[in-house]
Amino acid sequence: MLAREQSLPSEREAPIRGRALTKLYRVGEIEVRALRGVDVDLFAAELVVLLGPSGSGKSTLLNILGGLDAPTSGHAYFRDQEITAFNQSQLTRYRRDHVGFVFQFYNLMPSLTAEENVSLVTEIAARAMPAADALDLVGLGDRRAHFPAQLSGGEQQRVAIARAIAKQPDLLLCDEPTGALDSKTGILVLEAIERINRELGTTTVLITHNAIIADMADRVLALADGRIVDVRENASRRSARDLSW
Amino acid sequence: MRTLNRKLVRDLWRMRFQALAIALVVASGVGLLIMSLSSVEALEETAAAYYERYRFGEVFATVKRAPQRLSGRIADIPGVQAVETRIVKLATLDMPGLAEPVIGRLVSIPERGPPALNRLSLRAGRTVVAGRPDEVVVSEPFAEAHGLGPGDSIGAILNGHRRTLDIVGVALSPEYVYAIAPGAWTPDDKRYGILWMGREALAAAFDLDGAFNDVSLSLQRGATVEDVIERLDDLLAPYGGTGAFSRADQISNWYVTNEIEQQRNMSAVLPTIFLAVAATLANMLLARIIAIERDEIGLLKVFGYSDLEIGWHYTKLVLAIAGLGVVLGWALGAWLGRVNTEIYAEFYRFPFLFYRPGAGAFVLAALLSVGATLFGSLTAVRQAVILPPAEAMRPPAPPMYRRGGFSMAGLGGWLDQPTRMVLRQILRWPIRSLLTTAGIGMAIAVLVVAMQWIDAIEHMVNVYFRQAQHQDMTVALAETQSSVVLRGFEALPGVLAVEPMRAVSVRFVHGHRTHRGSVQGVMPEARLSLVYDAAGAILEVPLAGLVLSTSLAKKLSVEPGEMVTVKVLEGRRPERTVPVAAVFETYIGTPAYMHMAALNRMMRERPAVNAVHLLADDVHRDELFATLKDLPNVATVMVVDAAIDAFYETLAETIMIYVSFFAAFSCTLAFGVVYNSARIALSERARELGTLRILGFTRFEISYILLGELGLLTIAALPVGCLVGYGLAWTIVTTSFDTELYRVPLVIETSTYGIAMLIVLAAAVVSAAFVRRRLDRLDLVAVLKTRE
Known part of the structure; x- marks a missing residue:
């Protein structure tokens, strides 16, 4: 396990960067400006919470940084490479080797067991850990042979987290990971994310509109109307276990 | 237009390609049925009017x-x-x-x-x-x-x-x-x-x-x-x-009535296959639509739409697809009927041709196909009707998968996750997988049935002309003559061997069964024209008794050892009771043979002949022909090579036309099944596949998961299709082509199976390629947010 560096984010290099990102959607006659010139740096091993109301541009930003969506203008970089200049197969490669995704609705393969869902990713990634280890990390070592239909919502989401981190990604992107869960189960899931961030040193971005969750972050970026309107650094992170809503 | 109807039209437009694929299968069935029925009608009417x-x-x-x-x-x-x-x-x-x-x-x-x-x-x-x-x-x-x-x-x-x-x-x-x-x-x-x-x-x-x-x-x-x-x-x-x-x-x-009868029999078998597949496809598509629209159905019921109205709404969808198929099938059938009748007109020479297909065939085809697709979609529509509104608005329970035979132990350990997904998907929906396999199998079967004609004809020519007849020509004499005449033939230019033959017109009687035909007297040491069993054995004609073709034995209902009365219709018209010494299988005609000496004895005549088989040197052929033309006693000269050519000319072209028709039909069938199955699977699994793309799977890898399943089902369909094809060919051959004049053997070469499988595989690959293009356009962002 990597030891967590204790220095402040601002003094370290930012492996993931966004510069002047804008995104325009056309929905029929209406033009939607999802991002209006966003600059963002994500530092190694930090846990960032993106906070903001619906339509503020959180997901769009996450999708661009994760290589799922292209900005209308602006650039995004991973280390010394420009993500926004990647072609389709380079994007696939980037997602496969460097990015882990956790979805609001888990998106597990119903036809595969918990362990097989994780293996799905470890089989194709460059430097994956054993699927069983990833499930141990999220506390589901004893549920590995269960199919999604046999797991609770919280368990399914933790399998999804195990699936996302088993490849040892450089960037873990979680879009409303607790959105479909009750608070008790949600905290279990957040604990898993927190543990990954601490123990593996994975740069983690967590989208939520639940302000309480922001307390577990190193930094909180508040978005509104397609812009970052506030950046707050938490002097000390609260443990997910201590959160409640 | 009522709102619900507007929804119907939009639904249809959204899945127009799937609807079209099903409509094409319906159209094939309708077209085939109309072709058969209208050809029968045209031939019957034309013949009746001509005769009259x-x-x-x-x-x-x-x-x-x-x-x-x-x-x-x-x-x-x-x-x-x-x-x-x-x-x-x-x-x-x-x-x-x-x-x-x-x-x-x-x-x-x-x-x-x-x-x-x-x-x-x-x-x-x-x-x-x-x-x-x-x-x-x-x-x-x-x-x-x-x-x-x-x-x-x-x-x-x-x-x-x-x-x-x-x-x-x-x-x-x-x-x-x-x-x-x-x-x-x-x-x-x-x-x-x-x-x-x-x-x-x-x-x-x-x-x-x-x-x-x-x-x-x-x-x-x-x-x-x-x-x-x-x-x-x-x-x-x-x-x-x-x-x-x-x-x-x-x-x-x-020949004319026999052709009409065959056409009538054929009209029952093939359209049934197409309509059965169309019914299955309609069911699969509708079941999927109803699954997607679960909450909409619930909502409509909450608004106060009755179960009946909901059921009718989805029934109309099926009717629209079947209706399109019927209209296309009508046009196809009218065209095919004309082509078919014109092909007949090349062999059956009528001074005029009545091709005025009556409304009957069209109405019947429409009723049958609409009925079949409606029947097929019944269970799916029922699902929509019985869905309680409250339950409809809840998402369906996630599908339960079982580990089945693919546990970690044994073979399962070797499989990667995508392959496991493929296998479990098949096992999860066994009936649907079975129907898909059956549908693709039917496409192969249709081709096997069409192409076996080529094999059967090749086999018939081989056995009848090449193995059983070694003479170059058979010269029939105008009058029965003393066998002294053979010496004259031996002396003709280029003649290498001469063999006598004598045919006598007789009436066979066994109990109340009779047959008017002839007995052929053959030399026991015959080497040119043999009594040849289709199974491949040369029969020695015994000194006493008749050797009958199985077709004649069947007609007279006699078995070896039983007695048959032979009433000779020429000469002194003797009547004898003769034992049946043996029977043999032949594809053409209802021949009966006797030892030449026995025949002469029965006729109470000195050795006589009325035909000679000749083996001739190719170099002197023209010279021989010229001499034969001038011989006064020669009635006909049958040249074996020319007979083979005529046999092929008559049949080969026609058969190729039908084989290409059927290849097109079979591709339609394969396309309809594979494309629909793939689209349904894609609609069910778009989210799953999108997730995999996000997780870093390439387009090729997710294509493997979706199309691998269909590939596997297609491969499973190959042997099934060959087997069903064999069974269908057997049914058609034994019911429609077992006549007094000829019996089409059931011969299917290995290459026929191979070609049929390749054509259907190609059709499957093309339809998969269509779906593959859709996979490339998966909306990855939407996958993140939507709940299934």
């Missing part, structure tokens, strides 16, 4: 030589309406450009006025006139094959005398719709033609003044054919009558 207008006879008989005054006594037979006596003789024709002798059938017509029966349909020129004995009217197919017309002339040997005949007209006759030379099995318009000649001229040429050797009768309404035949036979027996027969046994008409 041109007064086709109803009873026919031939005699050696009967006095013309007998005609009056024939007319007096109760039930007889009209009598036409004729002279019918064979002649050797000398056609420029053809070395071998060509056979002409000379048929007399009155020099004054039209014949009472079997009138000619004059296609060009005029009929013969009195006082010009060299004038002839020739049959149209023969004229076309040789480029002849009025004003041309041909050389012929009539009764040993060389004559030049002047063509004055070209005609068709209801008697020769399908013109087959004696001893042949397919028409050969180059080597066999009908020539109508004046009665007086023909009588003079063959010394038959005041006599006839052929008679046709028409009957009064209500007359019994059997009674008339019996009385006619009694009258003709003293003059060398060989037994009268009815129109049903007249060779040309027999």
